[in-house]
Amino acid sequence: MGTKTVSDYSMLDHATQSDPYEFYALLHEECPVYHMPETGFYMVTKYEDMRRVLKDTDIFTSDVRRTVGLQGDGNTNIYQEILADRGWSHVQTLQRTDPPEHTRYRKLLDRVFTAKRVRGMLPYIEDVTNELIDGWIDDGEVEFISKFAMPQPGIIIAEQLGLDRSQVGTFKKWADAMLATAIKPLTEAQIRATAEIELEAQHFFAKVFEDRRTNPTDDLMSGFVHAHGDDEEPLTMHELQNLMHQLITGGFETTQSALAHSMWLLLRHPELQTRLRDDPSLIKNFVEEALRFESPVQGLSRMTTQDVDIGGITIPANSMVVVRYGAANRDPDKFECPHQFDLDRKNAGAHIAFGMGAHFCVGAMLARQEMISAVTHIVRRMENIRLAKEMSDPVHDTSLFFLPIREMYLAFDKIT
Numbered sequence: 001m002g003t004k005t006v007s008d009y010s011m012l013d014h015a016t017q018s019d020p021y022e023f024y025a026l027l028h029e030e031c032p033v034y035h036m037p038e039t040g041f042y043m044v045t046k047y048e049d050m051r052r053v054l055k056d057t058d059i060f061t062s063d064v065r066r067t068v069g070l071q072g073d074g075n076t077n078i079y080q081e082i083l084a085d086r087g088w089s090h091v092q093t094l095q096r097t098d099p100p101e102h103t104r105y106r107k108l109l110d111r112v113f114t115a116k117r118v119r120g121m122l123p124y125i126e127d128v129t130n131e132l133i134d135g136w137i138d139d140g141e142v143e144f145i146s147k148f149a150m151p152q153p154g155i156i157i158a159e160q161l162g163l164d165r166s167q168v169g170t171f172k173k174w175a176d177a178m179l180a181t182a183i184k185p186l187t188e189a190q191i192r193a194t195a196e197i198e199l200e201a202q203h204f205f206a207k208v209f210e211d212r213r214t215n216p217t218d219d220l221m222s223g224f225v226h227a228h229g230d231d232e233e234p235l236t237m238h239e240l241q242n243l244m245h246q247l248i249t250g251g252f253e254t255t256q257s258a259l260a261h262s263m264w265l266l267l268r269h270p271e272l273q274t275r276l277r278d279d280p281s282l283i284k285n286f287v288e289e290a291l292r293f294e295s296p297v298q299g300l301s302r303m304t305t306q307d308v309d310i311g312g313i314t315i316p317a318n319s320m321v322v323v324r325y326g327a328a329n330r331d332p333d334k335f336e337c338p339h340q341f342d343l344d345r346k347n348a349g350a351h352i353a354f355g356m357g358a359h360f361c362v363g364a365m366l367a368r369q370e371m372i373s374a375v376t377h378i379v380r381r382m383e384n385i386r387l388a389k390e391m392s393d394p395v396h397d398t399s400l401f402f403l404p405i406r407e408m409y410l411a412f413d414k415i416t
Helices: 014-018 021-030 047-055 072-086 101-112 115-120 122-134 144-149 151-161 165-183 188-214 220-225 237-268 271-278 280-293 364-381
Strands: 033-035 042-044 141-143 300-304 308-310 313-315 320-323 382-387 409-414
Touching: 033 313, 042 047, 047 308, 047 320, 072 165, 072 188, 101 237, 115 122, 115 364, 122 144, 122 151, 122 364, 141 144, 144 151, 144 237, 151 165, 151 220, 151 237, 151 364, 165 188, 165 237, 188 220, 188 237, 220 237, 237 271, 237 280, 237 364, 237 382, 271 280, 271 364, 271 382, 280 364, 364 382
Parallel strands: 042 320
Antiparallel strands: 033 042, 141 409, 300 320, 308 313, 382 409
16 A cells, blocks of 8 residues: 555544544645645644734634535525524524624723633632542542543633523533534534524523623623623624634633543543653643643634735635644644654644634633643543543544544542
8 A cells, every 4th residue: 555645535534533643744745835725724733834824813804704614505504594583593603703892892802801810710620520530439430521531611601601500411412502513514314403403502591691781690601691891782692692603612622622632631541641640740831831732722714805925825815715724733843743642742732723814713721720620630630541341433523623422431449
């Protein structure tokens, strides 16, 4: 069998999505800006090229509503018509706007997602983490995704929003639906079913927002309703719905994936379990290197407002550009031996798993703390963590932009 070339891979192929790193290495060498033949998207893979794209919001806009992405005109229109008819159609807010419009939303959100608030949450995050572990540690085995990686960040974001933790499974269903159209092409029937699930979420959130307008509390949903200053217009229900769309998807999928991949790294490198247990000061760098090595958001999209040259390739105006964080974080020009997990890597924190520039992830500090607390208590409370069942093949569910691990059955010894 001969050596593979770029043309042997497709980012729409499930196996490539699940393990894209050989493809990334080929692209770095042969085609750093890759024109995806299946979609017409341009995929940027090099670290410095990505810095340019992410920082130049004039040429690389986050407002991609003029493109139809993976679903085509027909399905995109059907989805939006269903929301517009019986709920709230998508409007561009935080993630899909550029400065100065983006600055308004970011300022409102930053008033709610403060560093002080996250620091104050530490005892609560520790409690949620240990309560979940308490639920299964005496069993000696666990399905890690459903019993920890999903509910830990899910409970935290739900309760911070002012929602009931007992409904975390419902919130996860909503988050999955909200992400579905960006993950893979869907049939018309799937589009309609997915829109119905998002409508369910929208009407639930609308009732909560209306209640918070007249009965303010100290949760995040109340904060969004009342975040405007005296000289500012309050957010409309369309805007509030879109912010919830972004926060609930980010609060579930991305941190769940980061936690799952952190555990997978501990399984593939069992010596790290002992090192982290013996020296907890290493956990922070472990988290940063895990985010670099297995970026939970492998890519996001931008659109060009004019013809532009990146890496010697001319990208025409109105083209979809995929900023491939997972590839940039494996760029050998930025990270030495990038395909090697190195707990002692000096520049692990230079990764761009949370993006950069104006759209740097607003929840990055919370996600980091959730990961640090999780790893700290897992290695403190259990040892000899190992697979109880082989991982599926492919390991991940299909997704163009994310790395969702399907399942992870663990066995372990409880530390007494």
